[in-house]
Amino acid sequence: MALLELVSVLAILQFFFFGLLVGRARTRFAVHAPATTGNETFERYFRVQMNTLELLVMFLPSLWMAASFVAARWVALLGLVYLIGRFLYLRGYVTAAAKRGPGFGLSMLPILLLMLIVLIGSIVRLIRAWSP
Numbered sequence: 001m002a003l004l005e006l007v008s009v010l011a012i013l014q015f016f017f018f019g020l021l022v023g024r025a026r027t028r029f030a031v032h033a034p035a036t037t038g039n040e041t042f043e044r045y046f047r048v049q050m051n052t053l054e055l056l057v058m059f060l061p062s063l064w065m066a067a068s069f070v071a072a073r074w075v076a077l078l079g080l081v082y083l084i085g086r087f088l089y090l091r092g093y094v095t096a097a098a099k100r101g102p103g104f105g106l107s108m109l110p111i112l113l114l115m116l117i118v119l120i121g122s123i124v125r126l127i128r129a130w131s132p
Helices: 002-028 038-066 073-097 101-130
Strands: none
Touching: 002 038, 002 073, 038 073, 038 101, 073 101
């Protein structure tokens, strides 16, 4: 479980780091709170942070549930792919919104695989539990 704990805390630290980048961009581009618009580059940083928050809601529970069906090292590996995808998403989106696709895909694919593991694993467990 130490691998899952490590990946989980890295995901939370990554989100925290993205928040720091938003704060820095807020100062750099003079977008004063509570405003979330006013400078296109700031808005990109902000969207990276918010999109990451939106994905964390799916990623973290799926990560932990999947580990009850598949070895933790494989689940953690999918988590690392997610983390790399988030950094690629940041780099691509801040450069140009149209360049966010590969990073988004590399973030979503592990989440979808984790959810698929949980879905299939749960169905198999239910079938076994109900079988005579």
